[in-house]
Each structure stands twice: as C-alpha cells, then as structure tokens.
Amino acid sequence: MSKGANVSLTELSEDAGAVVVSLSWSSVSGAGDADVSVLLVDANGKVRSENDFYFYNNPAAADGSVQLLGKTPTDSGEEDRIGVDLTAVPEGVERIVVAASQYGGARFGDLDDLRMTVADRSGEPLVGFSIHDAGVETAFIFGELYRRGEEWKFRAVGQGYETGLAGLATDFGIAVLEDAEDTEATEETAEADKATAVEEPGAVGQAAAAGTGQAGAEAGSDAGGPAGSGAPPAPPEPVAVPAQARGRGPRTTKKKVTLPKVARASLAENDSWHQARLFPVPTLKSDKEREVRATSVLLSVMAQVPEFGRRLTAAFGAPAGRMQTFTEVSLPHGETPRRPDGVIRVERAGKLWTALVETKTNGNPLKAEQVQQYMDIAARRGYEAVITLSNDVALEGAPMVDVKVDGRRKHKVSLWHLSWAEVAHQAQMLIRHEGVGNAAHAWLLQELLEYLRHEQSGCHGFQNMGAAWVPVRKGIEDETLAFDDPRAVEVVESWERLIRQVCLRLGGELGQRALPVQRVRRGSDPRARRTAAAGNLCRDGRLTAELRVDGTSSVIAVTADLRTGKVRTCVDVPAPAGSYPLTTVKRLVRLLAEAPADLHVESLVEGGNGPRGTLERLRPEPGDLLPRGGAALAGFRLSLIKGMGNTRGNTESGFIRSVDDAVDRFHQGVVAHLGPLEARAGRRG
Template identity: 75%
Template sequence: MREMTKGANVGLADLSDDAGSVVVGLSWSSTAGDGDADVSVLLLDGNGKVRGDADFFYYNNPAAADGSVQLLGKTPTDSGSEDRIGLDLTAVPEDVERLVVAASRYGGSRFGELDDLRMTVADRSGEALLGFSITDASVESAFIFGELYRRGTEWKYRAIGQGYETGLAGLATDFGIDVDDEGEAEGATNGEEAAGATDTDLPAAERPEAPVPPSAPAVPAQQTREAQETRPAAPAAPKRARGPRTAKKKVTLPAVATKSLAENDAWRAARLFPASNLKSDKEREVRATSVLLSVMAQVPEFGRRLTAAFGAPAGRMQTFTEVSLPHGETPKRPDGVIRVERAGKLWTALVETKTNGNALRTEQVQNYMDIAARRGYEAVITLSNDVALEGSPLVEVKTDGRRKHKVALRHLSWAEVAHQAQMLIRHEGVGNAAHAWLLQELLHYLQHENSGCHGFQNMGPSWVPVRNGIDEETLSQGDPRAVEVVESWERLIRQVCLRLGGELGQKALPVQRTQRGSTALSRRAALADRLCEEGRLAAELRVDGSPGTITIVADLRTGKLRTSVEIPVPEGAYPLTSAKRLMRQLAEAPADLHVETLVEGQSGPRGTLERLRPEPGDVLPRDGSRITGFRLSLFKGMGATRGNAESGFIRSVDNAVDRFHSHVIAHLAQADRRTTRRAPATEPAPDPATEAATDRTPVRT
C-alpha cells in the first residue's frame, strides 16, 4: 500500500490493474468512544463546481442513479468505525473531472477531538492501494480528505487534508451548492442563525473564513476589491429553489399493518417464498440462495447495495443457482453466481451459502477461489449466519501470488442482508410498490423460524467450558477458549446493532475504546484476560438519537444481564429539579428500572423507579455533593443454552437490548425532543436560589 503525504498524487493504474471500481474508506477513532462524522462526495466539472445539486452526495442523497457513487454506510472496525464509499469510475459522466471526498461533524464537534483520521482506497478485489493520514486536525468541522481526478483517460488520486471551520454547509457552498442549512449545527454565527442564511448570503466582510477549494486559482484581495467596485449593479436575481438540506433527514417508523381479512388467527397469509415445509439443511441452503439472488436481480436498489461494497459496477444484474463448473476430475457446483454487465464488460462472483448455523468449509471455499482465479472471475462471496470480524477470518484460504488476476474473498451475514432490506423498505424507500413487496416477502422469509437465516445464533464450542470454568473458578488468564468467547460476543453485539439499526432506521454501531497502536488480537486478548478475572463480558452501543451510550454487561457468575445508560446533569442545574425532571421523563418506564446517582464519577444513592417516583429527593446525596448525572439500568436473567431457543443466551441479549431501548431510551429521547421544541431560543439559565425557594418538595435526610 502506498502511503501518501499531503499534496502528493498518484495514478491509480500505477497501483492496480483493476482500479475501474474502487472502495474509499474514511476512518477515525476516539478514546471516549463517541466520535462520529458524516461523509460526502461532490462531483465537479472543469470549473471546479458541481453541475447541479444532484452532484452532492451525503446522508440525504446517498447514491447516484448511474451507480457511479454510493455511500455504503458505516462499518465497525477494531479502532472505531469506517465509512465506505463505492466509486464506479467507469460510470462517472464524461463532463465530471473531479470527485471530492469529504467528511463533516455536527453539534459543535471538531475533528481535532478525533484520532487516526485516515483515508484509504482499495481496488475491486479489496486490496488496499493507498492510504493518507491527517495529523494536524484541530478546530475544523469539515475536512476534504482527498480527490480523484482525470488526466486524459487515467484516474489519479491527490491527498488534500484541507479543513473548514464552517462545516458541511460552508464546504458545499464553496463548490457551488446552494445549501438550505436550517437546523445546522451550533458552529454557525448568530447572524446566520437569525436569518437562516448560508455563508454566501452574508456580506464578504462578515463571512467566516474558509479555505480556497483545491485547484481553484488564488485571487489577490486588492484585485477582488477592484473588480467589485467596477462591476455594474446586478439586477435582482429570481428566487432560487430550495437546495439540499444539510440538516439530518428524520425518518419515521412504518404505519400499523392493515387489518387482516382472515376469519381467525389460525389463518396464514399466502407467501411468495414459503418456508414452513423446509426440513433439511440442504433444502434451506438451496431455497435461501435462490430467494436472495432472485430478489437481488429484480430489485436494483437492493442488488446494488449488497454488491457495491464488493467492487461490482452498476449495471444489468443476472443471478444463477446450482451452476456446474469444471475443476479437476470432478466439477464443482457453487450455490450461486452473480453476473453484472456494464459497457460490454462482465463482473462475476461465485456464492457459497450456509444456513442454520453451519460453518463454512475451508476446502470448499478454496476450490471456488481457484475456479474463480482460472476463469477470470472477480470475487467469491460467502454467506452464512456468522458475522465477520477484522483479524479473525471465518475461513483461511491460500492465494497463488504468481497469478496476475486477483480474486476477492468477501463475506455477508444473513443479519446484514436483513438489515439492508429493512433499511430500504421501512426507512429509505425503493423504486416502486412491487419492489417494496418483494423485499417484504424476502424479509418475512429470512425471519421465518424454518429458514435458517436468523443470523449469528451459536456462541461456539468454548462457551460452555468457559462458563463452567468461571463458575468453578478454574479459568486462567491466557486461556485461548476465552478469546474465542470474546470473538463470539463481539459478533453478537455487531448483529444486535444491525438488527436495531434496521428497525429504527438509525445508525447503530458498537463503541470501540482502544489505545493507539493496538491490534485486534491484542485487544481481544486483553478482554479475554478480563473475562477470566472478572467473569463479565461488556460492550457499548451508540445509536443515533439516543441521549447516551448504551452499555450491556453479561455477568457470567451471577447469570445477570445489565443494560444501562448514563444521563448527564446540565451544569448549574438545581439537583432536586434535575431529579424531578428525570422522573417525569421516565413516567412510562418499567417500575423495576434502577436509578443510580453519579457523584463526581462515583456511585451515589440508588433505588428502583417504583420507590423513587413518589420521593424524587431520595436519589440525591445526603451530604450535598455535586451530582454529575444518573445511571439508569435494567437487569435480566440470561439464558444458559448456546442456541437460539427462548432460554438461550443470544436470545436473552437481544431481548434485554430491545426492552431497554423501547422502554427507557425511546422515552428519554422523546422527552428531550419535546423539551427542545418548547424551550425558547433565548431562555435564561435557571437561578438555583429561585428554584430552591419555589420548589417545596421536601428532601429526605
């Protein structure tokens, strides 16, 4: 991989023979675990401007109709998260000369608060071609990481690393986007907030400073002033149509299902993909492969979403099952084949499917890798219940370095397939009603108990021995079985995030708190040693719209699951008022919810919601110590079995997170939104003395 320095450039063809389609990754990390940013791509013409607002791709416009740009979403990594962007350079219109890749933060956050800012570019096979790290970020709220630009028939990359203090709106405006930045982050000036204006609506002297876009010629200030003085007054411009909004698009959950016309509950609706008669693993694999591949071919948005991250171009897709391909003396039959045609060229991937928790077989996948290499195919895609982790491949295959043609080995989990289907039909939308119905039928099939496509459902062979070792206090640090349990726990948490994010239509990612320079193996080894010592597995989830990070702890010694969130108290707020406000927010929360007061980072008084509702003052420290927040927790017994039965550990984790989010987090977020809508823009800070005088609720001592 070529490491780039700021301002350097390189031709993609010099790094790979197959760079017509690339995947760009933007990554960062945060020791606090709460760092996040949004990516964007701008298509620029020869003048360094967009041709129109449709050339601006961001969270409200994630994909180009021609498939040249597709924001693939966030993927958890061992050091934080990575945003991936699929770029089909062969599909970029001829009048587009540059593709600018940028990222922006919101809510007053700055890039200087993040670590390890980095951009990578990988070719169609997944091999990393180049990397560029930004080390001088400080107060910027938007950054241009790099650009891909044409030089004749060749595409080149330039490392830029240029920041903006004016956020996504300022960056987009400089490239010709007329931004409606209503609701943009607090980084805007007071004048902008009052008038709802963008930077270009302000007088030149009042505009916040922003860097000149790359490749734009620098114009001396004196020359600019002379040109303005001699320029005749322009006639009033007609009112422009509203441009793209950089405020986040709100999504709503689907409406209640239409009432059934069945005479009684025993009747079952006819399904396009029946699963009730499936009996053997072979039947499940054949049916699942055929169902998925057929829907991918018929619903372009869905097929493109699943294959873009694997380097497939945007084009006409056809899918096949049970194809016989020669291999030595005995032909091999992969479960499926995907072919995409664009401009007379074919992209082909072999598909190997496993269902019902069955593991992928190394020998089988190796055969398909060899077949793909000999026949010039681009990828082998494995599909199973397991979730892939960095540094822990599901199968180990060997590649012949003497072969010029490279084959990518990619993995999909059934949980990822269901997540993408949910996002399209419940939150983002598809082309027509027939496509939505097909995806709904696919989702129903994947969730059917007989399909075998429920996702990760087995904690592995080391789970029972590790639990027994913790109970008997015979498990020692360094035990490799503990590492296997930690990996299974990480897969489970990632699957929980996929399912929760698909249901909510929000980003849901596991939080990784890692030290700089640590590897996946060292991090998991440290967690395994902690498991041996403390007997607990812990994870954190970050869900957009939630008031805090959700923590889940599985205590294997007590057999209890604890889900919790910490709610900070505003600086200067009167303690009793904060306690009462919390009780109002939790009016519909379960009575067994535990409320714990945090005093300067330590635990304070605690009690259940049932006991604290009539006496909110009981949660305050008796010595008058300053409180910093409250920790809200729900406890649940965890299952003992390894599988997906109702009493299983995996099912109990799913249920615990669902219950906590729907009964606690959702009420807190809803209360925050109501408070935000009611609060005036210039509300004065509360006076503790006045509140103390008017608040007559006694505080127990």
C-alpha cells in the same frame, strides 16, 4: 502521501476503472461522527446541477458513477466507503471532491486517525492519506480524483473549513437551505417555516470566507489541479440542499416507497389461517433444502430489486450495472465439476464482474476445503470474488475460513463474508426507512424479510455461542476456569459477533446505524485485545460491551455476568451544569414516566456513587436521589437487569435471545424516552 501530493491511479493498478474510496476515523470515547459527501465539479470548480452533489439524502448517481456505500464498524472506529465508477463519470466533470462534515458543535479535532484510502475494485489498497492537523474545523475536503488527459489521478487535499457544510458547499456553487431547529413547533409553524425559508448564498459565502479558504483555488499544474483559462462563465444557479442541524431525524431518500410499520388488520377468521407467502417455508425438511431455497430466494430478489442488489454487492467492489444471478451452476474443477450455491454477475460498460456464492443455513459452519476450491476456480476463470453467506458474523482479524492464496497468480480473488442478519438489516432499512423505487420492489423485500424471519428458514443470523460456551460458563460458575484457558478467547469472539448482530437488529428497527464502541487505538491487534478480554472474563466472570446509536450521545453498556446469570444494560446521563439538583432529579423522573418500574436509578457524584433505588420507589420521592453531604451531582446511571434464562443451550432461545431482548427492552423502554435534562428557558405564568 503527504498533503498536496498527487499520483496516477493507472500507475498503481491495472484495474483502476472503478475504485472504492474510504474515509475513516476513531474516537477513544466512542463518540463523534461525520457525514461524507461527494461533489462532481466542472473546469470552473462548480457543480453543474443538483445531481452533482451526493450526501446522505442523495446517496447514489443514476448513472452509477457514485454510490455512498455507508458506514461499517472497524476495530477501533468506523469507516465510510464510497464506490466510484470512473468509466461512468460524465465528460463535463473534471474533479470528484470527497469531503466530510460534522454537526451539533462537534469538531474534527475531537476525532483521531483521520484517513482517506483509495482501493481498486478488488479491495486492494492503492494509496492513503492521513490528516494530522485537524482542530476546530467542522468540515474537511480529504482528497479528490481528477482527470489528466485520458487517466485519473488522486490528490491529497486536507482542506479544512470552520464553517462546516455551509462553507464547503458554497465554495462549489451550492446554497444551503436552513432547517427549522425547533422540534417542538406546531404543524402550522413548521409549514410557515418551510414557506418562508430562503436561500442565503451571500451570507454563507461570507461565512466560508471566514474559514480556511477555498479548496478549489489550486489550479494549473499537476500539483495544483486542472486550470480554467480566461474569464469564467456565469456560475450556475445555486442548488438548495438541506443543512445539517442538531437532532436530525432518520436519513431518508427522497421520493421513495416505504411500507407502513403497522400492518393492516387481518381478514382471517382466526389465528389458524396463515397468509399466503411468495416464499413458503413449512415444507423445508433438510439443511440442503434450506440452503438451496434460501440462496435462490435471496439471489432472485437481489436481481429484481436493484437498490437491494446494489446495497449488498457494492461493499464487495461490484460496479453499478445490470445484475443477473444464477444457482447450482456447474463449473469444471479437475475430474469432478463443482457446483457453487450461486453466481452473481454484473455487467457494466461491456465488462463483467462475477462472484461465486457459498451458502450455509441453520447454524452450519462453512467448510474451508469447499471455499478453497471456489477460490481456485474463481482465480482460474478470472472471477473477481467469492462470497460466503452464513449465520455467523464476520470479525476483524478473525477470518470465517482459512484459505490459501497462490501469490504466483496475477489475477486476485477477494473473499468476502455476509451474514443473514446483515441481509435482513439491509432489507428492513430499505423498506421501512430509506425506501425503494416502487411498491412492487417494497413488497418483494417484505416477502424476503418474512421468509428470513420464519423459524423454518434457517436464516436467523448468529445463533450459536460455540463449543467452548458451555464448558467456559460452567468453569466460571464452579470457579475452576484457568486464567489462560484458550476456550475463553473463543467465547469472547462469539460475544463480539453477538453484539454486532444486536446492533444490526436494533439499527434496522430504528432506521439509524447502531455500532459497537471499541475504546482502543486504531491499529491495535484485535487478537491481543481479545486475549486481554478473555483474561478479564476468567478473572471477573463477565462479558462486557458498549454500543451507540447514530444521532445520540448515549453509550449503552451491556454486561453479562456469568456468575450471577444476569444481563445488565445501563446508560449514564450527565447532569446539566449550573442546575439545581432537585430540579434535575424531578425532570429526570418526568422523562422516565413511561420507563419500566424496575429500572434502577443511581446518582453519580464526583469520586464515587450516590443514592440509588428503583424507579417505582423514586417516583413519589425523587428527592431520595439527592447526594448526601452536599456532594456535587455529576449525573445518573440508569440500569435494567434481566436473567439469562435457565437453558445452557447454544441456540437463540438461550443466552443469545436473552441479550438481544435485554438491549431491545432497554432502548425502547428507557433510552428512547430520554431527552435533555436542561430546564426550559423562561418561566411559566
């Protein structure tokens, strides 16, 4: 669609009562991020109350009309999705405005491929709109859904603001409460700042006027939006919302229950005493027992903890509503009935959304024939989805199983995949960082997490590098691997799955999103990219990847050298402009006071590398890092090197465990202690 155009959703789909709105962007450097927000506005173009503004601290509407589903990595960037149940939108709401904003001095012109897509509940794209003229704007209204009689329509807006979230929010009757920016303030100063913080709608309104204008100004016709007639009533009382600031902490939902990270001291006499668990696992003997119990445990917790059940199903197009789950349901299929491992049903406004669940544990692969049967059953019975659940991690362009879809059938069934690592990640995010509705729900999630982590559960996530791993690794060591060996592509796919799982585990621990960085253009063929990576593996014997934690500018590079049997994790730290090299080096060494002694530190100079050494040797003599010959200091490269282990096995105890441990040690021991290298303002004494 072009900017300003509009279209009726009911003309595009027979099932437009609920839609999934996606905002996506990419960045060649891997840096850059944006936060989505949704505003429900009335005929006057203003929010009615604080409950009409949804952002990272208020992600879901109580009535289920709006749900921020979070970000998911794509092949060349990331996508932020929003679930909108149009049948549940209150009568007083005329428009649903979808926007995004940046922080910390970033601009939308730094991002590529800005795009908004609207899909129906099955995931079928209905309409899309791309923004091509982004520049210095720090906030954008991508588009809006609006009422026209009894139907809902979509309008491509593309309205930018140079004044960021503050300017955008003020246009819709929202005042911004500025957060304190000094993270080193004392407790008394922080309390004083909170007590004296005031709303400044006038100042923010002037800032908005300096931007590119008010997005709600278009009114009257279909192309211009709903019109208000006569003198407008007095605007509602401004709603105070937190402003975005540099160096935000973890995103947490207000008034939620979270469990402490440090468990209480045990009352057991010795280590042989095991605490009673809600979901015991030591008696599990076979794969079938593991699958049955894991399915029942997961589905029962999903039904009893609404936040968790909604978190897992919203991404699959399920509405927000009353959920019930079932196991070992018998469904007719020819002469022999079939029994899927589970069934999920969600009721909303008298309508049912149903998904069949097929589960695998302990690294067992999904069977295409079995999944095909469930797809056929779901299509005949009018179900919406089939969800596969296993230890494997899904990749774009590499389906977990190949199934055929009968194009002659009017009813479409969506096939989705969920990994056990993602289930554990979502549970940990809720109970450790974001919170759930009450203490009982937090306890249930904790018990689920303990179950998933138990060695007997079989739900440990991706733990098998595949049949091609051992021969490819041996071929690289012996230098006998052919350049075009197709098994190298299989190893590259397994490596990508491993990195995505590492990101899930790291993000769950930190309470922040951790995403792989893909330095390719959006729309590039993922299979072609993996084929090129396989060629590099055959030539160099290395597997490489990059990942980034939300809220940080550092990109962590991971390299597995199969020839030397070493895993290297590293990060580049730029030197501040205009600073004295020796002062910068000393400050770096101070920041790394708690880092491992075997950390390798290397000076980076323009056009090459400078002096290097271990942190243990550099601590007493930091001047050894200074470039020779007066070369300009560009920054530093910090690296940790770890062995892959002696086993060739495919299990997590070998290579997979080594990579996971290497990233975890590097982030905790190095990245977590890094701060800005800029010298503090002023002088002492």
